[in-house]
Amino acid sequence: MKIEEIIKSNSPISIEKRTVLNIMFTQNVVAEAFNEILKSFDLSVEQFNVLRILRGQKGKPANMCVIQERMIAKTSNTTRLVDKLLLKGLVNREVCEQNRRKMEITITEKGLNLLAELDPKIEAHEKLFGYNLTPEELENLNNLLEKYRTI
Amino acid sequence: MKIEEIIKSNSPISIEKRTVLNIMFTQNVVAEAFNEILKSFDLSVEQFNVLRILRGQKGKPANMCVIQERMIAKTSNTTRLVDKLLLKGLVNREVCEQNRRKMEITITEKGLNLLAELDPKIEAHEKLFGYNLTPEELENLNNLLEKYRTI
DNA sequence: TACAAATTTTGTAATTACAAATGAAAATAG
DNA sequence: CTATTTTCATTTGTAATTACAAAATTTGTA
Numbered sequence A, B: 001m002k003i004e005e006i007i008k009s010n011s012p013i014s015i016e017k018r019t020v021l022n023i024m025f026t027q028n029v030v031a032e033a034f035n036e037i038l039k040s041f042d043l044s045v046e047q048f049n050v051l052r053i054l055r056g057q058k059g060k061p062a063n064m065c066v067i068q069e070r071m072i073a074k075t076s077n078t079t080r081l082v083d084k085l086l087l088k089g090l091v092n093r094e095v096c097e098q099n100r101r102k103m104e105i106t107i108t109e110k111g112l113n114l115l116a117e118l119d120p121k122i123e124a125h126e127k128l129f130g131y132n133l134t135p136e137e138l139e140n141l142n143n144l145l146e147k148y149r150t151i
Numbered sequence C: 001t002a003c004a005a006a007t008t009t010t011g012t013a014a015t016t017a018c019a020a021a022t023g024a025a026a027a028t029a030g
Numbered sequence D: 001c002t003a004t005t006t007t008c009a010t011t012t013g014t015a016a017t018t019a020c021a022a023a024a025t026t027t028g029t030a
Helices: A015-039 A045-056 A064-070 A078-087 A109-130 A135-149 B015-039 B045-056 B064-070 B078-087 B109-130 B135-149
Strands: A091-095 A103-107 B091-095 B103-107
Touching: A015 A045, A015 A109, A015 A135, A015 B015, A015 B109, A015 B135, A045 A064, A045 A078, A045 A091, A045 A103, A045 A109, A064 A078, A064 A103, A078 A091, A103 A109, A109 B015, A109 B135, A135 B015, A135 B109, A135 B135, B015 B045, B015 B109, B015 B135, B045 B064, B045 B078, B045 B091, B045 B103, B045 B109, B064 B078, B064 B103, B078 B091, B103 B109
Parallel strands: none
Antiparallel strands: A091 A103, B091 B103
């Protein structure tokens, strides 16, 4: 469905405006499907992203700055996100001995197990959307997006 | 900058996962720039979108359902969004005489003036991002996004 | 009338935004 | 070399927003 139909616009829209709307709308569709999966695991998208970042550290602890800079949405309140994950026993948090300003966050066994359980569902979700596109088209889409946001 | 560098991933990412991340991240970049513009006008993106929807009605009032279905992010609380716009005098709200369950929302002169003032700034923002892409590439990006989200 | 559907509002808990505050380390001045 | 200032890293306060479900109101219908 074209973006014009979705927002039910009857006047013509410039290609630039159309692109912004398309990006916003598409992200929304993907994020909502994402949310749907995570909801049954009582995780928000941001909490899930933090867990993934921590798993990517492969045992090496991450401090708050590192987590923040790797998040997709930089605006989230990392402290309180980690608080929530702590309460659920999905991460550990301790003061860094070398620099006591920093926190060392690691993912727990429970956190890793949760991610392992989620992995196939997330992967299916990711593949579902690309389904109508050939690998070349997907590659093309990625390149265009990258180029698009580079100002 | 490639999405792998942004999230500082050292392990390979599937093209499907890469696409999801790219869409999420790009939307975030665009939305933040958007927000930056609207902030000085004391408007949130959603409030702005509601105003645009109302302007698109060309005088014809819109009820809450209509507004909701045309919004990019369907999840917002339309009642309270409109409340805020009412407080600022940017919209009018009255009960529909034909069906008293419905509300008739219209944009005020003040709302139209605000949009008129914003228009060139928003347009510049939209054009800024597409700048590195030819019109054909933009067209292509739109088509790919549309195809991508169609499941 | 009584019941179901449509439309909007409200309650309230969780999350986000943004600025200010805290605490620790590093740099600088006397 | 100690006191002071600046910078870094994180947390906290609080107001605004969002999420989600329940409630309220009006309409249509058996």
